[in-house]
Every structure is written in C-alpha cells, then in structure tokens.
Amino acid sequence: MTSYNTVNITRQDEIAPGFYLLSFKSPFLVHQAQPGQFVYLRCDNTYDPLLPRPFSIAMVDGEKNEVAILYQVVGRGTALLAQKKELDRFTVLGPLGRGFTLPPSGRLFRPKGGPKRIEPLESFPPSFLRIAVVAGGVGIAPLFFLLQRLKDLPDLTIEVLIGARSIKQLLLGPEVKSLSPQNKLHLATDDGSYGFHGPVTEILATLLKADKMDLVYACGPEAMLKTVAGLLTKYNVPGEISLEKQMGCGVGACLSCVCKTKGDKENSFLYRRVCKEGPVFPVQEIIWEE
Amino acid sequence: MVDLTVEIAGLKLKNPVIAASGTFGFGQEYAPYVDLNRLGAITVKGLTLLPRPGNPPPRLAETPAGILNAIGLQNPGVDYFAASILPYLNQFEVPVIVNIAGETVEEYAALAAKLSELNNIAALEVNISCPNVKKGGLQFGGDPAAAAEVTLAVKNNTCLPVIVKLSPNVTRIETVARAVAQAGADALSLINTILGMAIDLKERRPILGNIFGGLSGPAVKPVALRAVWQVFEEVSLPIIGMGGIFTAQDALEFIMAGAKAVAVGTANFVNPRATIDILEGIENYLRENKIKRLSDLVGAAHCKQ
Incomplete structure (x- = not known):
C-alpha cells in the first residue's frame, strides 16, 4: 500500500550543523511503512529544482501519528526543505521500495562446520541471534527505524556501530541508547574527535573476526558499504544494505x-x-x- | 457535458490525455495513484525484439526546469511483454499504445509483426528518435529517407494504426514529418527529448554514464510547441503533442498549436496524478469557456495569426 498525500510539518530541528530532523503527520505512513522504505517528497513547488527527493523514513511515532526523516543539506532541494517550518505543507509519496527483512523469530542454530540457519526455538538450545547495525553519517536514518522495530523482537543482541567524519556529524547516538538499553553502541570518527579513531568498518571487522555476528544491516556512503560488503563476503555473514x-x-x-x-x-x-x-x-x- | 473524445487514425480515445512512453512504465507502477481507466491511452515503455540491459548509470541528471535521461531503452523484450505484462494491462479498458524501437529496419518490422498478433493493442508508436542508443533511434529519426524506410517496413507488417515519434534534433522537423507521412504513417508524436548534457564540477566529468542524454520537462515546452505548430502547418496527419506538459494550460497550448491529443511524461515524476489533474483542468477550461467539443480547439491558434 502506498499513497500520495499532502502533509503538515509538525516539527523541524537542526540536530547537528547541516543535519535536519523533520517530522510530519501521517497516520497512513505510521501504519504502512516498513524499516528501510522511503518517501519521495517535493521540497517546494518549484520548476527548478524540479524533482522530488527520496528520504528514508527515520522514525515512526505511533502515539503522535508522526513520521520523521533525517537529512543532510547537500544541494538546492534539501536547502529549500531546511527552510520549512511547523505547519508548512508538502506532498509525500510513499511508503516506497523494499525495506529491510526483519530477522525471523526463533534462535540461531550453528552446527559445527555447517552453514548457519534459523530453527524454531524449541528445537535447539537457546542462543541469541547477534545483529550488527552499521551506520555511516546520515545513513543512520533507515537504521534508526529498523532499531525501533528490532526493539520489540525477542532473543536478539544488537550492536549499533555509528561512524562519521567528526563528532559534529555523529547522529542519534543518545537516541539509539535510550531506545533500548539492550543496544550496545560503538562510535567511531575519522578524525578521532570522539570514540574509535578510524572507519566504523574496522569495528565491524573486529566483531566479525571474533565470530560475533550472525546478521548485519548497513547504510552509509558507498565506499563504506563496499567495505562492509567485502567483510561480509570474507566472513560469510549475511547482510542487507540500503543504497542511494x-x-x-x-x-x-x-x-x-x-x-x-x-x-x-x-x-x-x-x-x-x-x-x-x-x-x-x-x-x-x-x-x-x- | 463537454465532449473530450478524440479520434486519431481510427483510434477512438475518450479524452486527449495520454501517459507518455518511458515515463509511465507499463502502467502498473502508477496504478496505486491513478485510475488507469480514466486516461485517454497509455503508451508503454519502449520495447525491443530482445531484452536490453540499458545504459550504465548514472542515467539521470536534474537541470534547470528539466531532466536529462540516458536510460538506453532498458526493457524486458517483446516476448516477456506479451506473456507477463499485456495480460495485466488487459484488465483495464484503457487503450494501450506500444512504443517500439530497433537497431535495424528488419527489427522494427519483426516487432510490428509480433505485436500485431496480440490482442488489445490499440496502436504502435514507432520510436525513431531515442537519443540514447548507439544504433537505431536518431540514426533513423535524423534522416528523412531512413525515417520513411522504417515507417514503410512497420506499415507493411501491421494493420494497427502507426504513430511515428519524431526527434527535435533535426534541422527541419517538417521535412521528416512529410517523409514519414508519404511512407504511410497514420499519426505523429511530437517531440522526443532534446539531446543535451551536464557536467559534474567536482568530478570534472559528464554526469551521465552515456555522456549525452535526452532533455525533458518544462524547459523543452516552447521547443515542442513550435515543432507541433510547424508540422501542423505542413502535414495533415493527426498529432500527439508532448514535451514539458505539466499543467492543463500547457496541454491546451499544444492543442491550439495543432495537437489532437497530448502526452504527459516528466510531470508524472513530479506529481504522480499529473495526468488526471491535467485532464480535469482541460475539462474545466472547456466548461468555463462554454466550448462544447475539445476538437473545436485543435489548431485554433493558427486561425488567429
């Protein structure tokens, strides 16, 4: 189910220099959207820029009937969007695309030497499905919504890895932590201004090397995703990535x-x-x- | 009640608003937003005899009031269309126009023959104007003799109405129009996209993987309108006008310049209900101006020069 509607902005905040969190009312999207899906929205009624822009759904608030997008101002479209205020309106098409596959319920069975597979809970001794969520910069957007849904699933351990150029671009760390005390947070910056000094993929490599991951979700710059893909192939761990x-x-x-x-x-x-x-x-x- | 019906080469449409090829997929993609049965017709994505992978990305660049595309005719091929897509479209009453493209005259002929055996295809739109493929496309559309040759080959292999889609990337579009008219074309689609390019300053290279692409959107509307005007003056075939139609006012300008019907393309990307909004706008215009029949407006601007 998807629809094309005019919505009202309920809130817009610059949560870091150049990064905006924009919320709007949409009971339809609240009910229909799946993590990883996006909305296609028109930043303004102009012929220049002409096209709408795609934004991953970053948060869903069922109580307020609101969804939020998180974006970085990178061009004229997002610059126009950043000027929008509460009560301003724009058209939204969505939810669109194919989102993340949520992990199956049940626990992971890992026979020695054999391939990993998911089996029903009763059949095997308990063991938790270990998930890594890897975000680069504003790539946290679809992953935050994913974390909102993972929170309600049983028998998971979740490592959240967020990387950015510097401390100023590290987004939603505290929100991830307060979403669920289960989320184990790892932060990395390229310039070492906070957390691990280096690419976030190095933290992922360490976790994979120690055979501590069963499933990985990632979103971020293409170079980061390419590195993630290489690591997952090397360690034969399944994963899903969100592209732009x-x-x-x-x-x-x-x-x-x-x-x-x-x-x-x-x-x-x-x-x-x-x-x-x-x-x-x-x-x-x-x-x-x- | 206003009469919006249109007749193009024996094909009766209940209104003049057509979804343009390449911008409306195979209809399915827009069915959640548009009641397909309300459209005058749907022209589906360009088909070739065999599946085509299309051009390497990036395939799209946004430019002032327009977009450049270089898709390169990615499509699943005519057999897949016949087996898996046409049955879906057949659930609707909307006439389906099939856009066809080929690298050789023989390919166009074979495609026309294959499609003519299928049920519920309303017409063929012969694409001799795609700017994004190395062979075919402009090689035919840019040369009146070659354009006529393709037209004749298609005509000889089908009993469906044949609409030829012309390129604006020529010195005199009227000359090509006259050549395909003499070869037996039943109608004309004017215009395909205008060849253009854009450069990425940061990377210091063309944005599109194909270097060049076809420009569409509001930026091309005056050029398209001029082409419709010129061809209307010189050739008596019915014209489907297209190129940057975003509003009912745009559509009415094309009709007054001589188009019997209009096709809406890039506007679908900006507003998925653009076709319906334009249709309703045309209807309102006729009602407010007490014009009983849309056909009374076709070419109306020529009488008042």
Missing part, C-alpha cells in the same frame, strides 16, 4: 536509479531499480564498480 541513487519517478517506472546486480546466470548482471527492488538489497547481490 538519483531518482526520477520513485515508483519504478523510469529506470533511472538502477544499480548493477548479479543476474540469474553466472557472470551475468541485471540493472535493478533502487526505488523498487531496493533501496535495501541483500549484500551479495550487488556488483560493485571499481
């Missing part, structure tokens, strides 16, 4: 936002639509360009 591409229609009609993915036959490829088959893809499906 310039879009035309947002609904799968124009074929503008495609990414290269593995085809049905060996060494074949298919261009898949980020807006329709994505934005979330199983990590092993993506073919990364050199």
Whole structure:
C-alpha cells in the first residue's frame, strides 16, 4: 500500500550543523511503512529544482501519528526543505521500495562446520541471534527505524556501530541508547574527535573476526558499504544494505536509479531499480564498480 | 457535458490525455495513484525484439526546469511483454499504445509483426528518435529517407494504426514529418527529448554514464510547441503533442498549436496524478469557456495569426 498525500510539518530541528530532523503527520505512513522504505517528497513547488527527493523514513511515532526523516543539506532541494517550518505543507509519496527483512523469530542454530540457519526455538538450545547495525553519517536514518522495530523482537543482541567524519556529524547516538538499553553502541570518527579513531568498518571487522555476528544491516556512503560488503563476503555473514541513487519517478517506472546486480546466470548482471527492488538489497547481490 | 473524445487514425480515445512512453512504465507502477481507466491511452515503455540491459548509470541528471535521461531503452523484450505484462494491462479498458524501437529496419518490422498478433493493442508508436542508443533511434529519426524506410517496413507488417515519434534534433522537423507521412504513417508524436548534457564540477566529468542524454520537462515546452505548430502547418496527419506538459494550460497550448491529443511524461515524476489533474483542468477550461467539443480547439491558434 502506498499513497500520495499532502502533509503538515509538525516539527523541524537542526540536530547537528547541516543535519535536519523533520517530522510530519501521517497516520497512513505510521501504519504502512516498513524499516528501510522511503518517501519521495517535493521540497517546494518549484520548476527548478524540479524533482522530488527520496528520504528514508527515520522514525515512526505511533502515539503522535508522526513520521520523521533525517537529512543532510547537500544541494538546492534539501536547502529549500531546511527552510520549512511547523505547519508548512508538502506532498509525500510513499511508503516506497523494499525495506529491510526483519530477522525471523526463533534462535540461531550453528552446527559445527555447517552453514548457519534459523530453527524454531524449541528445537535447539537457546542462543541469541547477534545483529550488527552499521551506520555511516546520515545513513543512520533507515537504521534508526529498523532499531525501533528490532526493539520489540525477542532473543536478539544488537550492536549499533555509528561512524562519521567528526563528532559534529555523529547522529542519534543518545537516541539509539535510550531506545533500548539492550543496544550496545560503538562510535567511531575519522578524525578521532570522539570514540574509535578510524572507519566504523574496522569495528565491524573486529566483531566479525571474533565470530560475533550472525546478521548485519548497513547504510552509509558507498565506499563504506563496499567495505562492509567485502567483510561480509570474507566472513560469510549475511547482510542487507540500503543504497542511494538519483531518482526520477520513485515508483519504478523510469529506470533511472538502477544499480548493477548479479543476474540469474553466472557472470551475468541485471540493472535493478533502487526505488523498487531496493533501496535495501541483500549484500551479495550487488556488483560493485571499481 | 463537454465532449473530450478524440479520434486519431481510427483510434477512438475518450479524452486527449495520454501517459507518455518511458515515463509511465507499463502502467502498473502508477496504478496505486491513478485510475488507469480514466486516461485517454497509455503508451508503454519502449520495447525491443530482445531484452536490453540499458545504459550504465548514472542515467539521470536534474537541470534547470528539466531532466536529462540516458536510460538506453532498458526493457524486458517483446516476448516477456506479451506473456507477463499485456495480460495485466488487459484488465483495464484503457487503450494501450506500444512504443517500439530497433537497431535495424528488419527489427522494427519483426516487432510490428509480433505485436500485431496480440490482442488489445490499440496502436504502435514507432520510436525513431531515442537519443540514447548507439544504433537505431536518431540514426533513423535524423534522416528523412531512413525515417520513411522504417515507417514503410512497420506499415507493411501491421494493420494497427502507426504513430511515428519524431526527434527535435533535426534541422527541419517538417521535412521528416512529410517523409514519414508519404511512407504511410497514420499519426505523429511530437517531440522526443532534446539531446543535451551536464557536467559534474567536482568530478570534472559528464554526469551521465552515456555522456549525452535526452532533455525533458518544462524547459523543452516552447521547443515542442513550435515543432507541433510547424508540422501542423505542413502535414495533415493527426498529432500527439508532448514535451514539458505539466499543467492543463500547457496541454491546451499544444492543442491550439495543432495537437489532437497530448502526452504527459516528466510531470508524472513530479506529481504522480499529473495526468488526471491535467485532464480535469482541460475539462474545466472547456466548461468555463462554454466550448462544447475539445476538437473545436485543435489548431485554433493558427486561425488567429
């Protein structure tokens, strides 16, 4: 289910320099949206810029009937959006795309040497499904909504890894912590101004090397996602990543936002639509360009 | 009640608003937002004989009041369309126009023959104007003789109405229009996108993977309108006008310039209900101005020069 509506902004805050959290009323999206899905919204009624912009849904508040997006001002569209105030209106198309696959209930069975698989709770001795959520900068947006949903699932341990250029761009750390005391938070900055000094993927590498992860979700800059994909392949751990591409229609009609993915036959490829088959893809499906 | 019906090459449409090829997928993508049965017709994404992967990304760049695209005719091929997409479209009453493209004259002919055997296809739109493929496309649309040759080959292989979609990337569009008219075209679609490009300053390279792309959107509307005007003056075939139609006012300008119907393309990306908004706007205009039949307005601006 998806729809096209005019919505009212209920709140907009600059939560870090150049980063905005914008909330609007939409009971429809609150009920329909799945983590990883996005909305396509028009920043203003202009012919220039012309197109709407895609934004991952970052938070859903069932009590207030609000959803929120988190974005960075990167161009003229987002600059116009940043000027919007409470009660301003804009059109929203959504929820769109394919979101994250939530982990199955039940506990993980890991026979020695065999492939990992999920089996019903009763069948095997208890063991928790260990999940890593890896965010680069504003990439935390779809992952925060994912964490809101993971909170309600039993038998998970969750490591949340957030990386950014510096302390100023580290987003939603305290919110992740207060979302659930179960969330174990790891922070990293490129310049060492806070937390681990280096890329967030190095923390992931350490966790994977110690065989401490069963499933990984990631969103962030392409270079980071490429590193995550390499690590998951190396350690044979499944994962899903959320991609971003310039879009035309947002609904799968124009074929503008495609990414290269593995085809049905060996060494074949298919261009898949980020807006329709994505934005979330199983990590092993993506073919990364050199 | 106003009469919005349109007849193009024997094809009866209940209103003049058509969803333009390449911007409306195969209809499915917009069905959640638009009652497809309210549209005059749907022109589906360009088909080729065999599946095509399309161009390497990036395929889209936003420019002032427009977009550049270089999709490169990505499509699942005619057999997949016949088996898996046409049955979906057949649930609706809306006429389906199939846009066809090929690398050789023979390919166009084979496609036309294949599609003519299927049920419920209203017309063929022959794409000789795609700016984003190395072979086919502009190689035919840019040369009156080649354009006529493709038109003739398609005509000889179908009994469906044949609409030829022309490129604005020529010196005189009227010359190409006259050539395809003489070859037997039943109608014309004017215009396909205008060849353009954009450069990324940070990377110091063209934004599009294909370097060049086709410009569409409000930026091209005056060019498209001029093309419709010129062809209307010289060729008597019915014209489907398109190029940057975003509002009912835009659509009415095309109709007054000589278009019998209009196609809405890029506007769908900005407002998924653009086709319906434009249809309702045209209807309101006729009612407010006490015009009984839309057909009375076709080419109206030519009489008042």
